[in-house]
Amino acid sequence: MFALIDGNNFYVSCERAFRPSLRGLPVVVLSNNDGCAISRSDEAKAMGIKMGQPYFQFRGLELVSQLVCLSANFELYGDMSARMMAIAAGLGPLQEIYSIDECFIGDLDGIRDLTRRAFAVRERILCWTGIPSCIGLAPTKTLAKLCNHVAKDAERKPGSYPAELAQVCNWTELSREQRIDLLRRTPAGDVWGIGRRIAAKLAEQGILTAMDVARMPATQARDEWSVLLERTVRELQGISCISLEQAPAPKQQIACTRSFGHPINILPPLIEAVSEFASRAAEKLRHGNQRAGALLVFAHSSPFRPGPRFNKSTTIQLHPPTSDTTVLVGAAVAGIRRIYEPGYQLAKAGVMLLDLTSATNQVQGDLLFDAPAAKRDHSKLMEAMDKINERYGKATVHIASTGRTQEDEDGWRMKQERRTPRYTTKLDEIPIARA
Structure with missing residues (x-):
């Protein structure tokens, strides 16, 4: 369940x-x-x-x-998400955080009064965080997604689904006639794993609703479409095919890219930008206990603005693979210097870490031939830097080339003219209650 x-x-x-x-x-x-x-x-x-x-x-x-x-205000949203997920975990013993605002809870078989418990957890999330939520309960993940969709639309779109299913919808408490009714009311494109493009192709064969999908022979779904659609069909039929993923799969690559607040045509702000991007990517790399064997840095102009076009990238090999911010930032700066050309209005740049491997299985390179900078073990320094930034705020300790101590005179940082305070993560932005 x-x-x-x-x-x-x-x-x-x-x-x-x-x-x-x-x-x-x-x-x-x-x-x-x-x-x-x-x-x-x-x-x-x-x-x-x-x-x-x-x-x-x-x-x-x-x-x-x-x-x-x-x-x-992503810093606020990330912190609020962590609070919501911690409360949601009280519904059952296993949790898979699917996105910033969604999580699956598993192993719910045998829990008494599951619907009432779900309502209680929902009320707790609303009371403790102020975030309204909806909960779908079912024997498969695809049906749980469907029930969540029903619970949400029954509340915000009166008449789309029965009103009594608003906020919490439990598939196992529905009669056969009610289940068929929900599947018939739900367009095929609203089923998890199908989407608009596949739904359009299914419609050409007269498959318009979730009920039509559920009635498809699983072998037909596999032979004419894909194994993924076959899995969706079986899940809609009540056969669990998608397990709970308690630990995310290791990342194949890590990217940090941003569009600039204003076009950039000189090198110093580009160095600041890629230094910050590489620093953020390095933090994510260490968080996943991985190391990178290569770094790609790119920059390009806007395809929507008049003027000469620029779109270049370069890849720097890292020997041995590393998660050291100083090495990664150095490689990013070297890369942007290599591809930079004056005379172009650049709109975006980014850094991608490639060839990722587990730090625990890291094979040490031959230090006799490795670059001198790669020989230095900065693991303790990186650990200390991450702890300081986690405790006192992002970029409290940072590489000097990010330019965070200077005003953003060149305007490369994102425009956030309407951002609200980061109420929960910055002491100087904490809300003040007045009598």
């Missing part, structure tokens, strides 16, 4: 938790550089604002309505 717990309109809900005045208003959270909508309140959805819609297309609504648009 599985449960899927999902925070409703998560980024918007995090903002509303600290600004109750936003409740009832149409609210949109924007992507990096305030580019497009990545989270919308139900009120904003009712206004016709689409997920991923560019900000410039609906910014005029702020002048003629009560629409509130905010810059993304």
